[in-house]
Amino acid sequence: MPGIWETNMNFSQRSRSLFKTIAVVLALALPTALAISSADARVGGGMSSGSRGSRTYSAPPSTTTAPGSTSQFNRTYTQPGAGMNSAAAAPARGGLFGRAGGFMGGLAAGFLGAGLLGMLFGGGLFGGLGGLSSIIGLIIQIVLVVLVVRLAMSWWQRRHTPQAAYANADAGAGPGPQANNRGGLGGGFGFGANNAPLEIKPDDYEAFERLLGDVQSAWSNEDVAKLHTLATPEMVSYFEQDLGQNRARNVVNKVSDVKLLQGDLAESWREGETDYATVALRFALTDKTLDRNTGAIVAGSEQPGEATEVWTFARRPGGAWELSAIQQTN
DSSP: OHHHHHHHHHHHHHHHHHHHHHHHHHHHHHHHHHHHHHHTOSTTTTSOEEOOGGGTTSOOOOOSSSOSOBOOOSBOOOOTTOOGGGOOSSOOOOSTTSTTHHHHHHHHHHHHHHHHHHHHTTOSTTTTOOTHHHHHHHHHHHHHHHHHHHHHHHHHHHHHSOHHHHHHHHTTOOSOOOOOOOTTSTTOEEOOOTTSSSOOOHHHHHHHHHHHHHHHHHHHTTOHHHHHHHBOHHHHHHHHHHHHHHHHTTEEEEEEEEEEEEEEEEEEEEETTEEEEEEEEEEEEEEEEEETTTOOEEEEOSSOEEEEEEEEEEEOTTSOOEEEEEEEBO
């Protein structure tokens, strides 16, 4: 009998120790999760999303506003070598394993699945460890898998991006834009020389600045119907995904006091009947995420900040400009 009581007591102590360990790990992980959500809260989720027609897989020229490079698209419907008008009807596969295709996705899923099953049955890459070591081992496995998948996706995309897409993007692009400041539009729009393939007029720049504010406002109000009038169906589908994730977390992102500080035209062109203009935007904003029930700030702050992004706009014949893509700058 004493032996039985001793066994049960040891089991109870191990259980309490495990729960404490889990609580510590979650407490350490929570600030990181909040920091990530705070940085990626504004419209677009801090990712590069959308389509730039046949130039989707070609980096836009650098400008005075965004002198660095732009990140590759995390989310896009456009297939390599295809323009906006021939984009795949089905949404691009998102998430951790979506970009690299079936082989890479299956490989990554296999690694992660093996690690999780190993933890359940006492094995895995860090098998044989117990308690806190096992949980830390699982976290390290997940981090390693994420890093491997990101490297694999980058390699896969570079290898399978057709040169034709880059050739089409460079054809007729002309020299890079020169920063000629224009007054009256926030901090001033710089724009390219008159030999650009598609002339962008003052009214167009005013439309771009107006869309910058209107999209942010509709996003903050979670007004999907309004977003449909401001952005392409592809971009709205991404906004809906992000808004759905916010609702699942019981938070709402509010972006206010949006003001254009500086803007430059990177390139403009026409594909078939569709006009495109890619513009670098540096703007001020107040970005905060609130608890839906209490209104308390859970990420971001009341303090204004700045962001620099590259937005692409598309216009059909007889229609107005619509947001077609958002790219983050490096």
